[in-house]
């Protein structure tokens with residue numbers, strides 16, 4: 001039976017966690033409760049042990065667990081970590097990596113989807129620090145069930161009331177389903193720029209930061225896919241679960257893509273591979289006085305073009321960074337390379353695309369159907385792209 005770990009913090013609304021447990025049990029999930037020490041001062045853990053049929057966990061240093069490391073063992077078995085109600089304190093701990101109790105330690109040890117349902121007084125919820133912590137967690141892929149406006153335990157009326165238990169259960173179930181939506185599929189993602197060397201110290205490159213590709217890799221992992229990430233030089237910490245291949249030049253990128261293409265069900269080419277390289281690369285640093293006035297460049301191999309004949313049933317997604325006539329140029333690229341989807345953006349737009357955490361894109365399909373997104377975080381854009389990929393996978 002799949003297991004949900006339910007974190008319960010010290011908010012008066014914690015009595016609603018009982019209904020949440022029932023909601024998951026009806027769907028045949030086992031629920032393991034972790035109660036914070038402060039929550040156990042508001043209510044007895046025994047109530048949650050009785051309801052869930054599993055001893056509610058409070059203290060990781062309990063002598064009872066002397067022959068195991070409970071937060072690590074539990075993390076391996078959990079399909080979803082739900083925190084409901086979540087206090088401002090716990091959201092802050094998650095956002096800053098503090099791991100000083102059972103629940104926050106469990107969070108840092110777990111790899112499953114995380115859903116947080118905040119519950120607090122309006123002033124606490126709207127406090128800049130709380131909002132900043134929420135934004136930080138969202139950017140890491142943590143999902144939230146927004147609190148509602150209503151009558152609060154402090155007798156105020158305002159934002160901060162825990163969302164309805166049915167809504168929390170529904171969102172939790174949706175997330176668990178989503179975490180398996182690409183299970184059994186291998187997704188190959190390319191990311192970042194390439195470097196085309198003139199000599200050992202000088203190279204030609206572009207403004208790609210790799211953020212879009214890395215978000216796509218993370219999101220594909222969250223949906224249960226095996227991920228091969230072929231990355232040009234970036235400063236981003238790669239997801240440890242991805243099979244990472246680091247490359248520098250367009251030629252190295254091509255070699256790795258060709259080598260892994262056969263294993264992939266979905267290929268997402270988010271890397272900005274240089275279109276040309278220097279005709280000659282010197283093995284020694286070229287002296288200033290010996291530098292030619294004109295340096296010849298030659299085109300690099302078009303990897304997508306090369307692979308389009310071997311496409312078979314694979315789904316191939318391309319990216320088009322354009323500066324003019326974005327949609328038409330992208331359509332031409334799509335037809336030439338037999339793509340299933342092309343993601344186009346205008347890189348002249350301020351505040352999106354290269355080096356930014358945000359993007360605003362047009363998703364173009366072979367029949368010319370086009371979806372224009374708003375300006376969104378690259379995480380959200382990656383979710384939109386993978387939703388469409390799943391539609392194509394599902395026919």
Ligand SMILES: Cc1cc2nc3c(=O)[nH]c(=O)nc-3n(C[C@H](O)[C@H](O)[C@H](O)COP(=O)(O)O)c2cc1C
Nearest residue numbers: 009010011012036038039087088089090119120121
């Ligand atoms: C009766 C009572 C109710 C509380 N309700 C909330 C609440 O709804 N939301 C919140 O963020 N903090 C609430 N607090 C404050 C937290 O309990 C406090 O920040 C605590 O340190 C959080 O500990 P925990 O996150 O480990 O449970 C409440 C405190 C008390 C005494």
